[in-house]
Amino acid sequence: MVRVWKYLVPGSGEHTLEVRNIGSRKQTVSLDGERLESQDGQIVFVAADRTVLRLKQDCKLSSLLPSARQGKWTLLVNEQPMEELSCASRNGLRSSQHLPDGSYTIATGFSSVGITKHACRKFRFEAAGRLHEVVVAHQASERLWLISLDDELVDQERHGILEMTGNTDFDVPVASGERLRACLRMFWSLTEFRWCCSLTVGSVAVPPSWSRGRGRMRKVKAPEVVADYAASNSAIISSSPSGDDKHHTHDEDRAEDSDDDDDNVDDNGSIPLPDILPQGVSFDREAGVFQATIKDPNTNRFLFLGEFATAEDAHCKYVEACQR
Numbered sequence: 001m002v003r004v005w006k007y008l009v010p011g012s013g014e015h016t017l018e019v020r021n022i023g024s025r026k027q028t029v030s031l032d033g034e035r036l037e038s039q040d041g042q043i044v045f046v047a048a049d050r051t052v053l054r055l056k057q058d059c060k061l062s063s064l065l066p067s068a069r070q071g072k073w074t075l076l077v078n079e080q081p082m083e084e085l086s087c088a089s090r091n092g093l094r095s096s097q098h099l100p101d102g103s104y105t106i107a108t109g110f111s112s113v114g115i116t117k118h119a120c121r122k123f124r125f126e127a128a129g130r131l132h133e134v135v136v137a138h139q140a141s142e143r144l145w146l147i148s149l150d151d152e153l154v155d156q157e158r159h160g161i162l163e164m165t166g167n168t169d170f171d172v173p174v175a176s177g178e179r180l181r182a183c184l185r186m187f188w189s190l191t192e193f194r195w196c197c198s199l200t201v202g203s204v205a206v207p208p209s210w211s212r213g214r215g216r217m218r219k220v221k222a223p224e225v226v227a228d229y230a231a232s233n234s235a236i237i238s239s240s241p242s243g244d245d246k247h248h249t250h251d252e253d254r255a256e257d258s259d260d261d262d263d264n265v266d267d268n269g270s271i272p273l274p275d276i277l278p279q280g281v282s283f284d285r286e287a288g289v290f291q292a293t294i295k296d297p298n299t300n301r302f303l304f305l306g307e308f309a310t311a312e313d314a315h316c317k318y319v320e321a322c323q324r
Contacts (some may be wrong), residue, residue: 004111004211005075012049014108017122023057053080060302076105083107085153093153112148120196120286120307122210124222125172128174131222134206136184136197140304147184164188172201180225188304195304201225213289213307280318281311290314294321 171179257304292305
């Protein structure tokens with residue numbers, strides 16, 4: 001388990017505290033990339049600028065299993081609680097709107113560590129010579145969309161049971177402090193019975209480079225988005241794509257990207273489809289995956305069962321759901 005806190009201290013600026021295996025004997029602590037010496041069970045650390053950092057665990061969870069307790073840690077900076085990621089609000093990342101000023105430590109950002117296991121789409125594109133990656137994750141149990149840019153959360157959106165669309169806008173920083181506007185849209189297609197995700201950066205439509213059911217799409221090239229600052233920062237597309245292995249982003253789950261996704265791809269780069277899709281199965285042509293869905297007779301709405309590399313796997317999931 002990895003916890004990352006990004007915070008601001010007046011006088012010394014922004015800092016990042018990373019704790020691995022928190023609360024265990026294998027716990028390691030790093031501050032701004034530098035390893036801090038720590039003993040077993042140590043929860044208090046003093047930074048070079050004399051800032052006191054204390055890890056605090058919710059005492060109400062002492063009776064739960066260690067695996068259930070690990071995510072319930074908070075950080076106190078000079079005994080002021082860190083601003084945490086909001087889990088209660090419908091939209092937005094911050095949970096400190098109800099707290100009085102000066103009673104908490106401001107978070108400069110929120111790490112996306114931990115959301116990859118819920119990822120359903122990844123998009124890659126280049127801007128100003130740098131490769132960027134957008135990850136879209138969906139926590140079905142929480143009905144929550146999570147969006148990250150280059151390993152940092154940029155937005156989250158909670159949706160109702162009957163809501164089938166979601167939209168979020170965020171900025172992509174590029175050279176000279178300029179920013180490109182990105183728009184991500186998630187929606188349920190009633191005609192194709194599947195979830196769809198589309199990303200536009202500036203005026204460029206960015207294709208997905210990874211999907212949960214198919215893995216990494218090695219034949220998809222990351223488009224290059226160029227900002228025309230002389231024309232009111234409007235975006236134009238460059239016709240020369242770049243190799244998707246030119247740059248790499250920091251991510252613990254890079255092993256997911258190493259999985260070959262070409263086993264089911266023909267010489268033309270497309271996935272061969274059966275003449276007739278099995279019942280409960282649809283095909284997402286953009287992402288190259290098969291989706292399984294079933295209609296709930298109680299709510300009269302379609303339930304998403306997952307994405308799969310083959311139509312057979314998707315149909316097996318549908319049959320399993322029918323039996324339930």
